[in-house]
Amino acid sequence: EDKVVQSPLSLVVHEGDTVTLNCSYEVTNFRSLLWYKQEKKAPTFLFMLTSSGIEKKSGRLSSILDKKELFSILNITATQTGDSAIYLCAVEAYSGAGSYQLTFGKGTKLSVIP
Amino acid sequence: NAGVTQTPKFQVLKTGQSMTLQCAQDMNHNSMYWYRQDPGMGLRLIYYSASEGTTDKGEVPNGYNVSRLNKREFSLRLESAAPSQTSVYFCASTPKGGVSYEQYFGPGTRLTVT
Numbered sequence: 001e002d003k004v005v006q007s008p009l010s011l012v013v014h015e016g017d018t019v020t021l022n023c024s025y026e027v028t029n030f031r032s033l034l035w036y037k038q039e040k041k042a043p044t045f046l047f048m049l050t051s052s053g054i055e056k057k058s059g060r061l062s063s064i065l066d067k068k069e070l071f072s073i074l075n076i077t078a079t080q081t082g083d084s085a086i087y088l089c090a091v092e093a094y095s096g097a098g099s100y101q102l103t104f105g106k107g108t109k110l111s112v113i114p
Numbered sequence: 115n116a117g118v119t120q121t122p123k124f125q126v127l128k129t130g131q132s133m134t135l136q137c138a139q140d141m142n143h144n145s146m147y148w149y150r151q152d153p154g155m156g157l158r159l160i161y162y163s164a165s166e167g168t169t170d171k172g173e174v175p176n177g178y179n180v181s182r183l184n185k186r187e188f189s190l191r192l193e194s195a196a197p198s199q200t201s202v203y204f205c206a207s208t209p210k211g212g213v214s215y216e217q218y219f220g221p222g223t224r225l226t227v228t
Contacts, residue, residue, distance in 0.1 A: 042219035043219050045217070101159055104157040
């Protein structure tokens with residue numbers, strides 16, 4: 001059974017802090033790892049990672065994948081209150097007959113206080 | 115483009131009642147998915163449709179049925195609702211089955227079964 005574990009489950013930081021969110025996985029037929037941000041409604045896409053060691057960056061957010069050690073991290077620098085959200089990690093794996101599925105972790109709830 | 119739309123946004127059912135959650139996308143995507151999200155559980159895949167005319171079970175299919183009516187629409191049916199099906203349901207779509215693309219999520223349906 002595919003498994004995705006995120007840590008910590010929740011985190012409270014002050015504005016301006018830097019945070020690192022972790023995601024480890026055990027899946028068969030790995031294809032990619034994705035990060036989503038979920039505020040009040042549907043998750044919104046942040047990054048897709050397919051290759052080890054290549055950092056993806058978008059503003060203050062960055063992410064990297066280690067396919068040997070089976071984990072990814074999401075870094076947020078100079079946090080702002082608008083970064084408060086649940087961050088979801090998902091792993092895409094081949095499920096047979098030309099189909100792929102996402103398995104999600106439980107999420108990390110980040111709260112940024114002024 | 116409206117993206118992925120879901121109806122209804124909220125629903126309250128009594129145990130044993132049936133209902134259908136509707137999902138439609140106007141992005142000409144091939145693959146569509148239904149997830150449920152419970153507090154502290156992340157998103158779990160119920161059913162997916164890699165392409166028009168095909169449907170497959172995900173991680174938690176029991177108590178649900180789906181129909182891929184055409185390329186645009188993918189509905190989720192609860193034949194006899196149970197309190198354990200109280201959850202937020204998200205529909206998602208991707209451009210092409212078998213390719214690593216981000217999933218586009220609908221706004222969600224909050225279902226309560228009493």
